[in-house]
Amino acid sequence: MTKNPIAAAAVSILALGLALGVTPATAAGMDATIGMQLEPPNLDPTGGAAAAIDEVVYANVFEGLTRFGPDGAILPALAESWEISEDGLTYTFKLHSGVTFHDGSGFDAEDVKFSLDRARGDESTNAQKALFADIASVDVVDPTTVKITLSKPNGSFLFNLAWGDAVIVAPESADGNAANPVGTGPFKFAEWVKGDRVDLERYPDYWGAAVKLDHVTFKFISDPTAAFAAMMAGDLDAFPGYPAPENLVQFEADPRFSVIIGSSEGETILGMNNKKPPLDNILVRQAIAHAIDRQAIIDGAMFGYGTPIGTHFAPHNPAYVDLTAQSAYDPEQSKALLAEAGVSDLTLSLKLPPPSYARRGGEIIAAQLREVGITAEITNVEWAQWLDDVFKAKNFDLTIVSHTEPMDIDIYGRDDYYFQYGDPDFKAIMADLDQATDPAKRTELMQAAQTKIADDYVNAYLFQLARTGVADAKLKGLWLNSPTQANDMTGVHWEE
Amino acid sequence: MTAYLLRRLLSLWLSLVAASLVIFLVMEAVPGDPASFMMGINADPQAVAALRLQLGLDESLPLRYLGWVAGLLQGDFGVSYTYRVPVSELIAERVMISLPLTLYALALSTLIAFPAGILAASRRNSAADLSVMGATQLGVAIPNFWFAMILVLIFAINLRWFSAGGFPGWDAGFWTAIKALTLPAIALALPQASILARVMRSSLIDTLDEDFMRTARAKGLSRSQALWRHALRNALIPVLTILGLQFSFLLAGGIIIENVFYLPGLGRLVFQAITQRDLIVVRSVVILLVFAVIVVTFLVDLAYAAADPRLRRHRR
Numbered sequence: 001m002t003k004n005p006i007a008a009a010a011v012s013i014l015a016l017g018l019a020l021g022v023t024p025a026t027a028a029g030m031d032a033t034i035g036m037q038l039e040p041p042n043l044d045p046t047g048g049a050a051a052a053i054d055e056v057v058y059a060n061v062f063e064g065l066t067r068f069g070p071d072g073a074i075l076p077a078l079a080e081s082w083e084i085s086e087d088g089l090t091y092t093f094k095l096h097s098g099v100t101f102h103d104g105s106g107f108d109a110e111d112v113k114f115s116l117d118r119a120r121g122d123e124s125t126n127a128q129k130a131l132f133a134d135i136a137s138v139d140v141v142d143p144t145t146v147k148i149t150l151s152k153p154n155g156s157f158l159f160n161l162a163w164g165d166a167v168i169v170a171p172e173s174a175d176g177n178a179a180n181p182v183g184t185g186p187f188k189f190a191e192w193v194k195g196d197r198v199d200l201e202r203y204p205d206y207w208g209a210a211v212k213l214d215h216v217t218f219k220f221i222s223d224p225t226a227a228f229a230a231m232m233a234g235d236l237d238a239f240p241g242y243p244a245p246e247n248l249v250q251f252e253a254d255p256r257f258s259v260i261i262g263s264s265e266g267e268t269i270l271g272m273n274n275k276k277p278p279l280d281n282i283l284v285r286q287a288i289a290h291a292i293d294r295q296a297i298i299d300g301a302m303f304g305y306g307t308p309i310g311t312h313f314a315p316h317n318p319a320y321v322d323l324t325a326q327s328a329y330d331p332e333q334s335k336a337l338l339a340e341a342g343v344s345d346l347t348l349s350l351k352l353p354p355p356s357y358a359r360r361g362g363e364i365i366a367a368q369l370r371e372v373g374i375t376a377e378i379t380n381v382e383w384a385q386w387l388d389d390v391f392k393a394k395n396f397d398l399t400i401v402s403h404t405e406p407m408d409i410d411i412y413g414r415d416d417y418y419f420q421y422g423d424p425d426f427k428a429i430m431a432d433l434d435q436a437t438d439p440a441k442r443t444e445l446m447q448a449a450q451t452k453i454a455d456d457y458v459n460a461y462l463f464q465l466a467r468t469g470v471a472d473a474k475l476k477g478l479w480l481n482s483p484t485q486a487n488d489m490t491g492v493h494w495e496e
Numbered sequence: 497m498t499a500y501l502l503r504r505l506l507s508l509w510l511s512l513v514a515a516s517l518v519i520f521l522v523m524e525a526v527p528g529d530p531a532s533f534m535m536g537i538n539a540d541p542q543a544v545a546a547l548r549l550q551l552g553l554d555e556s557l558p559l560r561y562l563g564w565v566a567g568l569l570q571g572d573f574g575v576s577y578t579y580r581v582p583v584s585e586l587i588a589e590r591v592m593i594s595l596p597l598t599l600y601a602l603a604l605s606t607l608i609a610f611p612a613g614i615l616a617a618s619r620r621n622s623a624a625d626l627s628v629m630g631a632t633q634l635g636v637a638i639p640n641f642w643f644a645m646i647l648v649l650i651f652a653i654n655l656r657w658f659s660a661g662g663f664p665g666w667d668a669g670f671w672t673a674i675k676a677l678t679l680p681a682i683a684l685a686l687p688q689a690s691i692l693a694r695v696m697r698s699s700l701i702d703t704l705d706e707d708f709m710r711t712a713r714a715k716g717l718s719r720s721q722a723l724w725r726h727a728l729r730n731a732l733i734p735v736l737t738i739l740g741l742q743f744s745f746l747l748a749g750g751i752i753i754e755n756v757f758y759l760p761g762l763g764r765l766v767f768q769a770i771t772q773r774d775l776i777v778v779r780s781v782v783i784l785l786v787f788a789v790i791v792v793t794f795l796v797d798l799a800y801a802a803a804d805p806r807l808r809r810h811r812r
């Protein structure tokens with residue numbers, strides 16, 4: 001191989017050094033390695049629902065016309081501005097010029113038309129196809145102007161366009177995005193070692209403000225103990241969705257790390273089968289809601305991290321109404337309600353998916369229900385089984401699940417949704433909300449929706465999932481909250 | 497010997513066919529639709545239906561089985577539902593980690609077990625024997641994932657000599673890769689070495705008590721000469737059986753260790769594929785493991801025959 005004996009010796013010494021564990025200092029603090037619990041199944045946010053896809057590519061590799069800011073606000077992205085017609089039916093977007101895809105091809109209004117038509121088309125496998133249901137047509141006005149016409153006004157349209165499922169892709173590369181994503185974002189895809197990591201590198205021709213990091217590596221570590229070891233050993237620079245809240249105290253005590261506690265979009269609920277007797281009786285549902293001590297679940301299952309909620313809405317949202325008092329912990333009232341409903345010796349099935357909020361929370365809830373005379377029979381299920389058995393077949397009484405999609409209160413308007421509510425009055429509120437574009441009117445309707453489902457005790461509302469993260473104390477700019485499931489690395493940088 | 501070989505090959509082939517059918521049917525009976533898993537709980541039903549069509553999940557059961565087997569015969573394992581890349585590619589990547597890890601662990605385990613077993617057997621009831629037996633007792637009793645975590649705690653978190661886990665890839669250089677596999681290999685090897693050392697010891701002791709050993713001693717060989725020349729070869733048969741079993745066990749069963757060290761190996765691939773209902777991956781890896789086990793058993797049988805000519809004669 002090498003002819004120079006000195007070089008050969010140096011190489012051997014270096015190899016020996018590596019073998020013995022002497023790692024040469026890494027070049028500079030321009031790279032970041034981020035831990036994630038789940039590996040994305042593919043890297044195409046328009047072709048699957050896994051949150052892990054967005055956690056890697058959202059805002060980093062792919063961009064939409066609009067985007068979520070760190071606080072959940074809707075910001076311009078590929079569209080620099082827009083105009084909405086008086087009747088709320090026509091949206092005219094002005095696009096940034098000089099934007100290129102990572103394969104060098106140009107971005108223009110044709111790409112927007114292609115992406116949106118593809119997402120809403122008949123053969124679309126876009127998991128959030130419903131986001132585009134109101135689009136009547138997408139028209140290219142000129143290369144930097146695109147006009148979208150809706151069939152009816154939709155107050156959430158700009159919000160819908162900010163979702164990962166609505167990112168803009170190019171016709172040339174769209175089919176390959178699952179394995180080799182080509183977007184317009186500040187980072188381009190470099191390598192995916194399946195089961196281990198995805199590497200991104202800075203895209204030098206990015207149209208917007210340049211990012212500070214040269215490389216970002218997302219490393220997939222599913223085991224909580226392994227995640228702890230990897231942070232402690234310095235293999236990772238941050239773990240934004242850190243899976244073991246029990247270790248956070250230890251990180252807090254260590255000056256090498258900063259602990260980031262924010263809010264997420266995850267409303268964790270005790271889902272009830274509203275059509276199955278005796279849960280079709282509102283008194284029984286109300287009794288269950290009053291039997292639950294939320295703080296005990298937060299303390300016992302989540303090590304104190306989480307915010308109690310009384311309805312299906314994120315507390316950090318300006319339109320949130322605190323309705324926790326309406327279903328306050330009151331075992332005596334709970335027993336009275338059960339007596340009033342004429343229910344005794346009630347045995348209910350409680351099906352728990354794998355996350356710890358469900359498995360640990362379920363044990364505590366079963367104990368709390370026992371106090372008021374309800375026996376909860378716990379069955380642990382895998383996600384795929386949960387989808388079949390609970391979600392599709394509705395073969396359950398109670399279940400615990402965190403609904404992590406942003407602004408997903410509309411699921412209560414769906415007839416066939418697993419908790420089987422689909423109340424006509426609620427649907428009317430949702431229809432009005434779709435029509436409304438005035439912010440004050442929208443707030444009023446969103447609050448009416450929150451109150452309606454709390455009044456009907458559709459589910460027992462437990463807590464808003466906290467976003468618990470750990471990072472190297474010198475790494476700045478990570479999101480505190482997660483308005484959508486993303487690890488937006490565009491503002492992340494090292495500080496001395 | 498040829499007839500023996502042919503008979504063995506035929507039974508190997510039949511086992512594989514039976515295994516493929518059982519695996520396929522078991523996978524079909526598992527609840528959970530791959531398409532709805534991929535699309536999540538807010539998914540549009542139309543989009544889920546489109547995906548099912550795309551993945552070929554709407555075809556009939558026999559058609560899908562035959563399609564799978566026909567593919568296997570041509571070395572085509574199909575395309576992963578979740579990753580959307582050829583399954584063979586996925587498996588090949590993972591085998592590049594699991595196989596070296598298994599061999600590394602087996603080598604370590606043999607290197608520890610043989611001398612320890614021979615030492616203990618040749619000096620029966622001495623202090624050396626007692627300490628080997630004590631240590632192996634401990635090695636068998638300690639769960640390997642716990643031992644793995646202790647290794648991480650000491651060598652990765654406190655001393656910082658090793659990474660806590662992960663695999664840099666063989667492109668990163670041979671030593672870097674070997675280094676990443678060292679702690680996992682030690683964690684895997686320790687219990688195996690303990691078992692192997694105990695088997696080695698008792699097998700040797702049994703052999704040492706045989707008549708032909710007395711004859712050898714009577715001919716004037718010293719105790720250790722007799723051991724090395726005659727006993728060792730005869731004592732190897734049970735040890736080979738254990739080694740063969742350990743190979744299959746380690747290849748598929750390294751999953752816990754792969755989780756502790758977050759190594760992207762075969763075990764973790766199957767585990768992940770099961771939870772994601774990537775049934776085509778599960779099927780293919782399982783049939784491959786069955787194949788590996790059958791082949792290793794076959795090779796161990798051949799090795800028996802080589803170690804002990806009597807076995808060859810009996811089977812003819």
